[in-house]
Amino acid sequence: MAKPNDGGYPRAAVLGAVLVVMIAALGGVLAPPRARAQSDVDISKIFWCKDGENGGQTADQCAEVRDLILQNCTACHTFVPIVKAQKTEQEWDATLGPHRSRLPDLSDDDYAKIRAYLVPHFNLQHPKPELPPELEKLGTGLPS
Numbered sequence: 001m002a003k004p005n006d007g008g009y010p011r012a013a014v015l016g017a018v019l020v021v022m023i024a025a026l027g028g029v030l031a032p033p034r035a036r037a038q039s040d041v042d043i044s045k046i047f048w049c050k051d052g053e054n055g056g057q058t059a060d061q062c063a064e065v066r067d068l069i070l071q072n073c074t075a076c077h078t079f080v081p082i083v084k085a086q087k088t089e090q091e092w093d094a095t096l097g098p099h100r101s102r103l104p105d106l107s108d109d110d111y112a113k114i115r116a117y118l119v120p121h122f123n124l125q126h127p128k129p130e131l132p133p134e135l136e137k138l139g140t141g142l143p144s
């Protein structure tokens with residue numbers, strides 16, 4: 001005659017396994033939604049182009065420079081310190097001079113186009129663009 005417990009799993013182990021599964025399932029339901037990785041940034045408002053205010057650049061050139069900046073100037077820091085800057089021409093040169101060697105693959109022509117965009121756009125005549133809170137929180141995000 002077999003004992004009552006033979007062949008079956010010990011009751012405590014079964015209960016334990018059920019509990020583990022339930023807790024795992026609950027955890028899945030209660031876990032906070034993953035923070036949204038993307039923010040709703042309207043890049044054409046931040047890097048704006050307005051006819052007659054682009055420092056002599058056409059609308060097409062202006063849009064092209066926007067891409068140049070986004071592709072080349074965000075490798076080491078975000079675009080925040082760039083768009084929050086309100087610099088005079090001399091101040092831009094003080095930033096761009098030491099930066100030149102940081103962008104060895106960029107042609108002189110493209111570098112000049114970037115300068116020609118930055119000077120008439122990010123200066124004291126234009127208010128700093130409002131950024132989504134998550135970007136404002138980052139601050140300038142400059143490497144230390």
Ligand code: HEC
Nearest residue numbers: 072073074075076077081082085095099102103114142143
């Ligand atoms: C190879 C890395 C690197 C790249 C690429 C780079 N930066 Fe920077 N940037 C830095 C570092 C490091 C600092 C911190 C201050 C410093 O050392 O100049 C900085 C600081 C800045 C600042 C804030 C300080 C200031 O002088 O006002 C601005 C504005 C800026 N960068 C603009 C640009 C622009 C525009 C480009 C593209 C043409 C660019 N950066 C590309 C590394 C880089």
